[in-house]
Amino acid sequence: MSFTALDFISFFCFICCWVGYTTFARRKAKTTNCLARCLHRHRIHWMNELLTREGRVGEAALLANLERSITFFASTTMLVLAGVLTLFSQVERLEAVIASIPYTATPNDALIQLKLCVLTFIFVMAFFQFTWSMRQYGFLNVMVGAAPIDPTDGGDEKLRCYAKQMAVVQDQAANSYNYGLRAYYFSMAVLSWFFHPALFIVASLFVVYTLYSREFNSKAVVAITSGMQILNEHEQKAKASRAK
Numbered sequence: 229m230s231f232t233a234l235d236f237i238s239f240f241c242f243i244c245c246w247v248g249y250t251t252f253a254r255r256k257a258k259t260t261n262c263l264a265r266c267l268h269r270h271r272i273h274w275m276n277e278l279l280t281r282e283g284r285v286g287e288a289a290l291l292a293n294l295e296r297s298i299t300f301f302a303s304t305t306m307l308v309l310a311g312v313l314t315l316f317s318q319v320e321r322l323e324a325v326i327a328s329i330p331y332t333a334t335p336n337d338a339l340i341q342l343k344l345c346v347l348t349f350i351f352v353m354a355f356f357q358f359t360w361s362m363r364q365y366g367f368l369n370v371m372v373g374a375a376p377i378d379p380t381d382g383g384d385e386k387l388r389c390y391a392k393q394m395a396v397v398q399d400q401a402a403n404s405y406n407y408g409l410r411a412y413y414f415s416m417a418v419l420s421w422f423f424h425p426a427l428f429i430v431a432s433l434f435v436v437y438t439l440y441s442r443e444f445n446s447k448a449v450v451a452i453t454s455g456m457q458i459l460n461e462h463e464q465k466a467k468a469s470r471a472k
Contacts, residue, residue, distance in 0.1 A: 231339060238425035238432075239346075245432040246414050249439060250407075262444045264403070266452040271398050273459045275391035279378040287372060295365045298405050302358035305408075309351045315344055322422075332423045343421055350415045357408035364401035368394060413439060 257264045278287050315322060319337050326335045371394045378387045417435045421428035443449070 231342075232333075232425070234425040235339070235421075238421065238428040241429045242414070242417060242421075242432045245417075245436045246410075249436045250410070253439075253443060256444070260444065261449065261453045261456075263446075263449055263452065264399075264406070264443070266449065266456045267402065268395065268399050269456045270452070270459065271395040272392055273463065275394040275398075276388060276463075278372065278394075279375055279387050279391055280381050282377055284372065288369075291365060291369060291372070295362060298358050298361050298365070298408075301405075301408060301412075302355060302362065305351050305355040305358060309348065309355070312344060312347050312351065316341065319344075326422055329423065333425060335422070340422070343418065346421075347415060347418055350411050350418065354408045354411035354415075357404045357411065361401045361404035361408065364397060364404060368397045368401060371397060410439065 253262075253264075256262065274287075278284060281287075319340050323335045323337060323340055326332055326340075371390075375390065375394070376387070378384050413435050414432070417428065417431035420431040
């Protein structure tokens with residue numbers, strides 16, 4: 229197997245980018261406004277509002293729409309896996325195609341098979357994340373179905389705690405979905421490894437930059453943060469009116 233030092237460095241960089249960014253994003257979300265942190269507050273408010281409504285058809289439709297997106301990715305992942313596994317029987321043809329592209333590193337059968345194994349592992353892991361997310365949304369549906377109507381219009385602290393637990397389950401489902409999407413992003417970086425290890429390093433860093441920009445510095449984050457502040461002010465006014 230012609231596994232060069234640059235191949236080893238690029239793969240090590242890829243692992244550091246994925247694991248490092250996941251750890252960084254999880255810790256930074258605890259202190260900085262980002263998609264995960266702000267959406268958590270929105271979900272708590274949503275579940276609190278749900279307890280005050282008699283008809284919950286809208287909530288059921290919203291949850292079904294969320295599950296539909298995850299189901300699409302889970303099904304797509306199976307198709308992608310089938311395609312990647314098929315490539316194992318076409319390694320020589322794939323090697324010839326890569327060798328015909330200018331400036332690519334010299335390919336060989338064993339190294340191509342290793343790269344296909346990495347891709348297979350990534351999509352298997354993505355499939356597990358998507359299916360676990362689907363199951364957790366199923367758990368949330370059960371909790372929503374069991375939730376009573378709050379006769380105090382949000383004043384019952386025990387029901388507010390129940391609403392928070394529903395939001396936690398929804399958070400966990402969304403996190404699993406996010407991890408599955410993140411696997412797709414990093415699989416794009418692995419594709420560049422078939423051409424050159426140096427390109428693999430650049431692609432891995434670019435994926436990290438893209439994820440950070442979207443999760444922490446995008447316009448969507450600004451809008452969601454502003455919405456969270458408005459909801460917090462509304463909730464404080466509602467508490468003050470109930471206290472009177």
